Each structure stands twice: as C-alpha cells, then as structure tokens.
Amino acid sequence: MAYDARTTHLLTLSADTSHALDEVARDTAARLARLGGASPAAWCAEAAGGPHSGQRMGVVGRTAGEMADRIGAHLAGEPVREVSVGHADPARRPPVAFLFSGQGAQYAGMGRGLHRTEPVFRAAFDRCAEAARPFTAVPLQDLLDPGAGPAVVHRLAHAALGTFCVNYALAELWRSWGVEPAAVLGFSSGEYAATCWAGVLDPEDAVLLLGTQVTLAERVTDGAMAVVGLGEEAALELLAETGPSVGLAAVISPGEVSLSGRKAELARLVDRLTASGVRTSALPVSSGLHSPLQEPAADELRAVAAGIRTRPPRIPLVSTVTGAGVKGPPAPEHWVRHLSGPVRFLNAVRVLDELGVRAHVEAGPGRALVGLGARCLPGEGRLWLASLGRSTDGTGPMLMALGRLHTAGVPVGWSGVYPGSRSAV
The missing domain is CATH 3.30.70.250 (Malonyl-CoA ACP transacylase, ACP-binding)
Incomplete structure (x- = not known):
C-alpha cells in the first residue's frame, strides 16, 4: 500500500456521545500501548473505513505507543496539538477554502517528505516542474533538498515557480483525500495556482504566465x-x-x-x-514586486496572456487582484494589473467569509496566510489550517489538518488516504 511509506499516520475514533468517545479512546490507548514502537498503519487504515459517528477524535503519531501516549495525555486534560476532537453534524458541514501561498513562503526542503511518500503529490509537482524548466536555472526538485542554498531557493523565478509546484501538488493531494474546496484564493503569485485550481487555466499555461511574469520582474534590480x-x-x-x-x-x-x-x-x-x-x-x-517599477513590462506580459485560453471558474474564485469574486474568464489585463497593482488579501478573505467559508486550508509551503487570515477575521467558529510546516517534513502537518477537518464534519474520501479502506466520510 502507498501509505506504508509514511512515517506518520492518522487514527480516527468516534462514538455517539462524548462520554462514549472517551471510553473508546481509553480502550484504544490501552491496546495501542501494548504494541509499543510498532507502526499503527494497519489500525489507521481499518479505522478509516468507518463508520464514523458524530462525536469524533483524530490522533496523529508515528508509532502505536506514541498515539497511546497522546490519547492518554488528552484524556488527562492536557492540550495535545496532535489530537483533535469535535462534533460532526451532517447537516452543517463547514465549507472549505484553499489559500494558495505566494513567493516568500518557500524554504529549502519544502514538500520533500510528501514528494517521497505520496505518489499523487510527486506526480503533480513533477508535472509543473517540467513545465517550468524554460524559466529556471535548476530543476525545481532541487528546492526539495534541505541543503539547497539561497541562490537556489530565493531566486525569484525559483521561489515563485517552486511555490506554485508545491501549491498545485498539495491541492491535488487534498483532492485525492476527498477534500474539495468550496472556493479558492491566492496571495500574490498564488493567484496563478488559485486560477489554475478553479479551472480557469491549465497548469502548463499557468506556469507559462507566471514564468513570464517573474522573468520580466527580475529585470528590476533596484x-x-x-x-x-x-x-x-x-x-x-x-x-x-x-x-x-x-x-x-x-x-x-x-x-x-x-x-x-x-x-x-x-x-x-x-x-x-x-x-x-x-x-x-x-x-x-x-525586484519591487507589485509596484510602479513593473509597469514597463506590461505590454510583454499582455501579449503572452492574450495567447492563452482561459475558462470561467468552475468554483468560486476570489481574486486578490480585485478583492472580489471572478465572474468570467480573466482578460489579459487582469494579469497586467496583477504585475504592478496591490494584493488585496484583506478584501478577498472577507469575501470568502461572506461566501460562508468556515475552514481555511493553506495549500502551500508555509502557514503565513492562515495566520494573516485569522487576524483579518478574528473570533471563534473558523478553522485556519496549514498543510506543511518548516520544522516538520512528511505528512504530519497535513494529517493533523485532515484530523481537524474530519472532526469538524468536512467529508473525507478515506479510500484516498488509506487505499483499501471504505470511502466513508
């Protein structure tokens, strides 16, 4: 099974009442503890098949013993970030939005573990990286190396296009796990990933446009x-x-x-x-991005954009160029405005809220957007979840986010997470 390559797993537990869930968790922890350092993969795959009752718990860990310890700490009243608990109401499933990161979120080693263990992520990343080859000095797979130096990681073309590859690959992996966004938004160069995911652009055309933009932007050095x-x-x-x-x-x-x-x-x-x-x-x-310094490149970008076929969004696309929803296929002038105009993240994230979005997943290498979003929309009742984290590698952060979504009632295609299990939500 593909999930056997993972070093981290997600165990789901459920019951009809919170008291019954605690009893299930206590019994499960006792049995997991007896397995010690063994992999919990088989347990997690079996549990993923459901059925999943309304009171839910998700536990992330590398070994059976680690999961047992985390369940025990949670039952003792300690805060454990790898454990999520919630009530899932089938009549009130929180709509999800994907927030796509822009350049600046990149770092050496981003997505390395997912590229190694998740075939869906690897195929999507490599597809976009191949399309980006004309614009980069090195294969973008080099950014997945934790030892990659600043010249590789922080050159603008590598930063923007490498982040795009991670964005797109994460969104594909989320979709393979059954998590479909009700709306999408992208910050700065993340706008290209958002329009791509909304069906406006094919990935190769999005890479062509973004690669052209960053090549033009790199001409500005002061x-x-x-x-x-x-x-x-x-x-x-x-x-x-x-x-x-x-x-x-x-x-x-x-x-x-x-x-x-x-x-x-x-x-x-x-x-x-x-x-x-x-x-x-x-x-x-x-490079003075999103500034008047980029205006001289407008005609060249407009000419490339005019040769690319676009389509109306298949799902709500909230643009940070306008701070509003996109109604039809974006005209070339949209990308010219993106080149030198401001990123209207505050306006755009408020539009997501008006659309009823309550779960926000950063489909990118960082967690800056979910942090900013929480500042823009303070208060309870919203989830702000990262897919990756600088201090961790592999599936851990993404599985923790999946656990939070599942316990909140967001449908999950478990047969994609653990092939061979039933696709219970």
Missing part, C-alpha cells in the same frame, strides 16, 4: 519591499506625498500593508515611519 503597520487609507495618504516610484503592494490586514518601489525612496520612507513609531519590516526582495 527595488525593495517593506511591511508597515498602517491601514490602507493612511498608507495611501502617505504615498500621495512620496512620489510615483513607491506604491501600495498589498493590503494584508486591517492595520498592515506592504509598500514596494525604488530602493532608495522606500528606504527614506521607512526611516521616516520608523522614527515616528510605526512598525516596519523589510522584505528580502529586490
């Missing part, structure tokens, strides 16, 4: 970007006094934006803000 603790209105008032070489690059949250433009002018502006007590943070980018 740019800079910074995050500042201002709201959009205050930032625009400040920029009106600054001149045309610096612009609004992103509206990140209610009190946070990023600015982008000519390095010298932006540095003076940041110094002024810092001196006045405004929080600022420089970003490691020299």
Whole structure:
C-alpha cells in the first residue's frame, strides 16, 4: 500500500456521545500501548473505513505507543496539538477554502517528505516542474533538498515557480483525500495556482504566465519591499506625498500593508515611519514586486496572456487582484494589473467569509496566510489550517489538518488516504 511509506499516520475514533468517545479512546490507548514502537498503519487504515459517528477524535503519531501516549495525555486534560476532537453534524458541514501561498513562503526542503511518500503529490509537482524548466536555472526538485542554498531557493523565478509546484501538488493531494474546496484564493503569485485550481487555466499555461511574469520582474534590480503597520487609507495618504516610484503592494490586514518601489525612496520612507513609531519590516526582495517599477513590462506580459485560453471558474474564485469574486474568464489585463497593482488579501478573505467559508486550508509551503487570515477575521467558529510546516517534513502537518477537518464534519474520501479502506466520510 502507498501509505506504508509514511512515517506518520492518522487514527480516527468516534462514538455517539462524548462520554462514549472517551471510553473508546481509553480502550484504544490501552491496546495501542501494548504494541509499543510498532507502526499503527494497519489500525489507521481499518479505522478509516468507518463508520464514523458524530462525536469524533483524530490522533496523529508515528508509532502505536506514541498515539497511546497522546490519547492518554488528552484524556488527562492536557492540550495535545496532535489530537483533535469535535462534533460532526451532517447537516452543517463547514465549507472549505484553499489559500494558495505566494513567493516568500518557500524554504529549502519544502514538500520533500510528501514528494517521497505520496505518489499523487510527486506526480503533480513533477508535472509543473517540467513545465517550468524554460524559466529556471535548476530543476525545481532541487528546492526539495534541505541543503539547497539561497541562490537556489530565493531566486525569484525559483521561489515563485517552486511555490506554485508545491501549491498545485498539495491541492491535488487534498483532492485525492476527498477534500474539495468550496472556493479558492491566492496571495500574490498564488493567484496563478488559485486560477489554475478553479479551472480557469491549465497548469502548463499557468506556469507559462507566471514564468513570464517573474522573468520580466527580475529585470528590476533596484527595488525593495517593506511591511508597515498602517491601514490602507493612511498608507495611501502617505504615498500621495512620496512620489510615483513607491506604491501600495498589498493590503494584508486591517492595520498592515506592504509598500514596494525604488530602493532608495522606500528606504527614506521607512526611516521616516520608523522614527515616528510605526512598525516596519523589510522584505528580502529586490525586484519591487507589485509596484510602479513593473509597469514597463506590461505590454510583454499582455501579449503572452492574450495567447492563452482561459475558462470561467468552475468554483468560486476570489481574486486578490480585485478583492472580489471572478465572474468570467480573466482578460489579459487582469494579469497586467496583477504585475504592478496591490494584493488585496484583506478584501478577498472577507469575501470568502461572506461566501460562508468556515475552514481555511493553506495549500502551500508555509502557514503565513492562515495566520494573516485569522487576524483579518478574528473570533471563534473558523478553522485556519496549514498543510506543511518548516520544522516538520512528511505528512504530519497535513494529517493533523485532515484530523481537524474530519472532526469538524468536512467529508473525507478515506479510500484516498488509506487505499483499501471504505470511502466513508
């Protein structure tokens, strides 16, 4: 079985009442403890076949003994992040949105474990990486090496296209596990993955457009970007006094934006803000993304976009270019606007909320978007879940997210997670 290659597994337990679930968990922990360091794969595959009652628990671990310890700690009242518990109501299944990361989320080794153990992820990543070869100095599989150096990982073309490959591969893996989004959104270059996943672009065409954009963007070498603790209105008032070489690059949250433009002018502006007590943070980018510096490349990008066939979205696509839903096939001007205009993440994530989305999964290498989303939409009743994490490799973070979704009542295709099990939800 494909899941035999995994080093981490998800065990699902359920019962009709919370008291009965605790009893099931206590009995299961006792039996798992007797297995010690053995793999829990067979147990997890059998449990995945269901049936799954309303009161649910998900436990992630590498060995049977580790799972037993985590169940025991949970029953003792300790917080255990690898254990999720919830009530699943078939009449109130929370809609899911995929949030696709942009460049900047990349890191050496991202997705390495999934590429090794998950055939669906590997096939999707390699498909996109092959399409990206004309735009990269090395195969994008090199980014999966934890020892990859900054020249490989942080070159703009590698960062944007490598992140796209991970985004697309994660979304394909989620789909193979039966998790289908009700809507999608992408931050910055993540917009390409979102439009691809919504059926607007084929993966190869998305890579062609993104590869063209980053190649054009790399021509700018005297740019800079910074995050500042201002709201959009205050930032625009400040920029009106600054001149045309610096612009609004992103509206990140209610009190946070990023600015982008000519390095010298932006540095003076940041110094002024810092001196006045405004929080600022420089970003490691020299291309001045989403700024007026990119406007000279508009005609070349427009020409490439005009030759690509697009389709209307098959599911709701919320664009961070406009901060609104996309109604039809995006025109070439959409990508020109994406090149030099701001990323409207705050507006877009609010649209997801208006659509009724309550579970947000970052389909990308980082967890920045779910953190930002939680700041944009504070309060209870929403799930913010990452698929990968910098400190871990393999399926662990994704299985923890799957456990959270399952215990919240999101349908799961268990025959995709554990082939051979029944596809109970």
